[in-house]
Amino acid sequence: MRLRRLGIDTYQEPVLYLHRDCPVCRSEGFEAQSRVELLLDGRSVMATLNVVTGDFLSPSDAGLSEAAWRLLGAREGEIASLRHPAPLASLSHLRAKIQGWPLTLVGVRAIIDDVAAGRYSDLQLAAFVTACAGRPLDLQETAALTRAMVDAGERIDWGRGLVMDKHCVGGLPGNRTTMIVVPIVAACGLRMPKTSSRAITSPAGTADAMETVAPVGLDVPAIRRVVERTGGCIVWGGAVRLSPADDILIRVERPLELDSQEQMVASILSKKAAAGSTHVLIDIPVGPTAKIRSASAADALAQQLESVALAMGMRLRIVRTSGLEPVGHGIGPALEARDVLAVLRNRPDAPADLAERALRLAGELLEFGGAAASGQGLQRAQHVLASGQAWAKFQEICAAQGGMREPAVAPYRHAVAAAHTGRVTAIDNRRLARFAKLAGAPLAPSAGVDLHVHLGTRVDAGQPLFTLHAESPGELAYALGYAAQQSDTVQVTADA
Numbered sequence: 017m018r019l020r021r022l023g024i025d026t027y028q029e030p031v032l033y034l035h036r037d038c039p040v041c042r043s044e045g046f047e048a049q050s051r052v053e054l055l056l057d058g059r060s061v062m063a064t065l066n067v068v069t070g071d072f073l074s075p076s077d078a079g080l081s082e083a084a085w086r087l088l089g090a091r092e093g094e095i096a097s098l099r100h101p102a103p104l105a106s107l108s109h110l111r112a113k114i115q116g117w118p119l120t121l122v123g124v125r126a127i128i129d130d131v132a133a134g135r136y137s138d139l140q141l142a143a144f145v146t147a148c149a150g151r152p153l154d155l156q157e158t159a160a161l162t163r164a165m166v167d168a169g170e171r172i173d174w175g176r177g178l179v180m181d182k183h184c185v186g187g188l189p190g191n192r193t194t195m196i197v198v199p200i201v202a203a204c205g206l207r208m209p210k211t212s213s214r215a216i217t218s219p220a221g222t223a224d225a226m227e228t229v230a231p232v233g234l235d236v237p238a239i240r241r242v243v244e245r246t247g248g249c250i251v252w253g254g255a256v257r258l259s260p261a262d263d264i265l266i267r268v269e270r271p272l273e274l275d276s277q278e279q280m281v282a283s284i285l286s287k288k289a290a291a292g293s294t295h296v297l298i299d300i301p302v303g304p305t306a307k308i309r310s311a312s313a314a315d316a317l318a319q320q321l322e323s324v325a326l327a328m329g330m331r332l333r334i335v336r337t338s339g340l341e342p343v344g345h346g347i348g349p350a351l352e353a354r355d356v357l358a359v360l361r362n363r364p365d366a367p368a369d370l371a372e373r374a375l376r377l378a379g380e381l382l383e384f385g386g387a388a389a390s391g392q393g394l395q396r397a398q399h400v401l402a403s404g405q406a407w408a409k410f411q412e413i414c415a416a417q418g419g420m421r422e423p424a425v426a427p428y429r430h431a432v433a434a435a436h437t438g439r440v441t442a443i444d445n446r447r448l449a450r451f452a453k454l455a456g457a458p459l460a461p462s463a464g465v466d467l468h469v470h471l472g473t474r475v476d477a478g479q480p481l482f483t484l485h486a487e488s489p490g491e492l493a494y495a496l497g498y499a500a501q502q503s504d505t506v507q508v509t510a511d512a
Contacts, residue, residue: 187307303339348464
């Protein structure tokens with residue numbers, strides 16, 4: 017059939033559009049939501065079928081979504097073949113997991129291989145994500161999932177020497193320490209090629225924030241060039257085939273707002289193993305509205321991470337941090353990047369809590385990698401930041417990745433004020449993150465929340481608590497409407 021590019025954004029899911037009167041549709045028995053394999057010049061893509069009527073599409077044309085067009089590498093008017101895909105044997109392993117049986121190494125490899133190859137529809141992906149969240153994986157299943165996710169993609173071999181890495185478990189808005197830690201560590205002579213994720217259930221991931229400052233979609237050869245030149249990088253892991261199944265699963269986890277602990281462990285460590293990391297620091301924020309809500313939950317997660325990391329041959333260090341409130345002022349890609357730049361530039365208005373947290377983590381990594389003596393890491397990190405070495409290294413990294421730019425500022429803003437005088441006694445991380453997402457983050461990079469207070473701040477009635485940023489008036493109104501119903505998101509307790 018003749019291919020047409022329809023310009024329809026279906027995010028990362030390849031979608032095929034056929035007319036109801038299409039002869040191929042009738043003869044092959046294709047129906048809406050059928051899985052169809054498209055073949056063109058030795059390339060193939062698995063797509064989900066949508067059936068259309070009217071004059072939107074000719075019965076002799078096959079329309080492709082942007083994701084399908086990109087993956088197939090098609091050109092307008094080319095002729096492609098369509099066929100039924102081969103049955104997925106791995107679905108039997110998925111059904112077994114749904115029914116309560118543990119995943120075997122053979123079974124999880126079969127599932128992940130099919131996921132990475134794009135053979136699973138979003139419905140099937142959602143079934144896998146939900147099954148793993150509803151029937152949590154044991155340690156053997158988690159280790160098997162991690163290995164399978166690594167083996168399904170590329171691996172970067174950096175040769176001899178240490179390769180430093182870090183990851184924050186998440187759930188804490190504004191915790192964008194990576195963009196400060198990498199230049200500090202690299203400026204001290206350690207190698208830190210950081211591949212980061214985009215947001216899953218949060219308003220911004222490190223890759224989203226970094227992308228407002230510099231390109232992040234580098235391939236492996238480009239990553240190597242940047243690291244060889246500067247000692248570090250901050251790039252999107254999804255642009256390379258490092259644990260590719262993870263990015264596909266994240267696409268489904270995001271709308272479901274599911275991020276089970278075992279899948280999180282596999283996601284984190286598969287990316288680290290594939291990136292060639294030897295020494296990994298894990299930041300676990302703990303707080304009642306963070307992702308990890310209690311010390312006991314943090315202990316359980318730390319034990320899982322350490323056990324799987326040991327099985328993968330990685331050295332791991334865990335750091336527990338406070339998750340009681342957001343870090344910095346900004347929540348959303350551009351707003352978080354603005355805070356990072358303020359810290360790196362040593363501006364007087366830079367958020368002190370973001371700087372302190374980043375310096376602590378950088379100090380731990382310097383000691384972990386032998387670039388500072390035990391107990392001296394923090395002091396060295398502070399010197400590198402205060403002297404301007406970290407800022408110079410960050411600019412060097414951005415230039416090597418394709419050039420630095422300033423984060424955009426949203427055109428629509430509205431402040432939400434305190435109803436009465438008092439002191440801030442509690443801040444709900446999850447609700448603030450929700451406000452930022454309703455305002456458009458992370459897809460609208462400059463959207464989000466600018467937080468003006470922290471725990472203990474004394475405010476007067478009418479004083480702004482936070483400002484919503486949006487790229488359209490509709491998104492601003494949507495976020496404001498929800499925020500108005502959640503008036504206790506920032507709790508202000510009147511003075512006794």
